[in-house]
Amino acid sequence: MDVIDSLVDAVGRTPLVRLNRVTEGLSCPVYAKVEYLNPGGSVKDRIALSMVEDAEARGLLRPGSTIVEATSGNTGVGLAMVAAQRGYRCVFVIPDKSSAEKIAVLRAYGAEVLVCPGNVPIGHPEHVRSVSERVAAETPGAWLSDQYNNAFNPLAHYRSTGPEIWRQTDGRVTHFVAGVGTGGTITGTARYLKEVSQGRVTVVGADPESSVYAGGEGRPYFVESVGHFRHPETTEDLWPEAYDQDLVDLFERVSDRESLLTARDLARREGLLVGGSAGTAVVAALRVAARLGPDDLVVVLLPDSGRIYLSKVFDDGWMRHYGFLDHEGDGPAVRDLLERVPPRDRFPHVHRAVPVREALEALDGVPHPVPVVTAKPPVVAPEVAGSVSAAGLRRLLETGGADPSDPVGAHLEAPPPAVGAGEPADVALDALKAAEVVVVLVDGRAEGLLTREHVR
Template identity: 60%
Template sequence: MAAVHDNVVDAIGGTPLFRLARLGAGLGAPVYAKAEFLSIGGSVKDRAALSMVLAAEREGLLRPGGTIIEATSGNTGIGLAIVGRQRGYRVIAGVSDRSAAEKSDILRAYGAEVVTAATALPREDPAHLFNVVERLAAEIPGAWLANQYDNPANPDAHVRTTGPEIWEQTGGRITHFVAGVGTGGTISGTGGYLKQVSGGAVTVVGADPQSSLYGGGDGSPYFVESIGHFLHPETVEDRWPQAYREDVVDAFERVPDRESLLTARQLARTEGLLAGPSSGAAVAAALRVARRLGPDDLVVVLLPDSGRSYLSKVHSDDWMRQWGFLEEPGAETVRSLLDAAAPLVTVAADATVGEALEALCAVPGGVAPAVLARAARPYGVSATEVVGSVSRAVLESGLADGSAKPDGPLSALLGPALPTVGVGQSPAEVRAVLGDAHEAVLVLVDGRAAAVLHRGRFGV
């Protein structure tokens, strides 16, 4: 018989485990998924939201008629909106401009006010999302900033609920716990509890985007929302969340974006679990772990949120192709043209005119525009960090007529960023992007700049 609750808050948590019978077929150890997207608000963040609100009320930080404010990629804001509005609070969610649009729509549906701000900025920039919400909290009387990244009630929610649920559901048989690391609250609280109750026998594995700093990446942008740690190259102080306990995580599995996104799609199509991209990263990591184990082991992977919040992104074929994550076998695509593409030249946006010209002259032909990015990254230039382009002809003309100097900045000669196409798109789609206005396109593979193709390749 289905449970009966006095209100929706009582329905937070208590999510089921599903064995990944098809994706996990043939692996050494069974893999079970903790379906947090079946929580009332659609994500694991419901637990932290309730825990933080109750703690703030107990401590007198949140009073009747008050306002809850938080910076969020979407999920924590949704949880706070459900809990906060049900308890009579005004809720303001500061949402990253890179979050899926569906999340802001859901927040508004629950009665939250949405403020959108950038996160691809130096942490100290006044326009950064975190600074925007901090100003709002200071300006609005009776406001309380949830601050999930540093709030101890965040991991505590999982010590009290998620960890005990998993232990009970597996009858204490769990040997490995796999989860993504965003604020760090979920993996620290759940993993910490499982280690404690098992006498240290449970191994905790963090699933991390390949370029995220948590697992040892270069901090460059990635396309899996809600987990990982990005670092803008101009950030002065790199702050890690206080909710994250590094000592709890025994190892990391660093998962490339393509593997994460395609695994999320496989979850829906083979297991019937419509989950988000961070779930894809976690499952990809869990499958790797299970391949190294035996039948006496048991892996539990946490699926943080629903794929319904990402229908315009990871679960959209068009979006996946446009960013270079999806390629259909046998189709005529840009991939076949890469070998004949012009060499890709990338320079940092703060380079001088002379440095940019030297880079262009160093490649065969030297005719492709140079791609300007915020910084050079070991994992290549993310399309989200491309800020412009400049050709060799423009540089040489500027030096010849005296409008530029070799040691001068590129800004005066900087042209717009090249239009982009994904490696899995068709030549017809490329021609449409080129139109009449563009001489070349930037080809993306897995969301990163891979090559430049001139319009002549497409007969236009």
């Protein structure tokens, strides 16, 4: 009989599929390593099995043990699948940036899921890694898999992903492209391919534009499960031990817009329903292939499925709300309303560190609330922390609720509602019935502020 003993025996040996329509005009072939065909739906099944087997061999996991991990979702799913096969309990700590589908899948496997704020610095007590470490320390019989620093993360790819790619291409692969999250996938695969090819294979990291790995500032971005975010209050920026940056020959920095639209394009033109980080990797791979010829061969790794991003990447409403898509109707869009505002006046704001007295000076004559931001423009939507108004600050000073030297960030009101620039103009008009101002988003960035006065 052609059978396997358990589902974990199906991990790995994923197909390598040639990209045809999105590569039109390129002479260099591009092949996709389709990792969402692992039984848990992502490349992370490989490291989950590897880390669990190592922990069992060292006696860290025994019958009745609890697996604890900080995860954006995929590693948790892989661990939950293995745990279900072997009778372990699971507790996963996940950032609130992760899709609702990921949380639902983890709970479907019977895992306990703790959702933590994603916009806090490493070392903060509510950071996912801090919470996972605390849960592991307080839970009898718990094992913290620690994918970021576990050597059996990259080792899984050195032992499986790399050899599979080499065998599937008959040793013809010349370029390997992958995103960098924990760094385990690109590190283990790159190490094997460079060794077996005697250094001939070029390794390319695909990274979100603002991610630290490729030289960005570490500001927020919308693509999940890839890159390295650095909170502005970070005191020590710790990179994963699973990542060996010396194995990456070059980086391609990819915008959120390119990543998300390419992921959607892969579904509609290639039949590959993948997540946003696969879009990031394919954009990078196509750029690399455009510089190569027919004797080269690019392999790009697609880490997970688009089924866990249906409420985000593949939801037109979500994409329009954040300014990544335009509405398809004939009427005016929100951006048409924004055109009425002089460019220099389009996004009045104050930084959260500004003292109240300075904020009042800046808001002199401004009759409406303005956004309070955590970074310099262009501001990404998550960097709008709240709002303040001159009237509200004066009231606090008069009642003793604030001191003129206080940072304005200590006295925030709710953030203004946001609308996408490509949404119908009526969406902004409706929002302004309840709010004095609305933030206009373009590609996830706050590009303007509309007031009731602007739309009269």
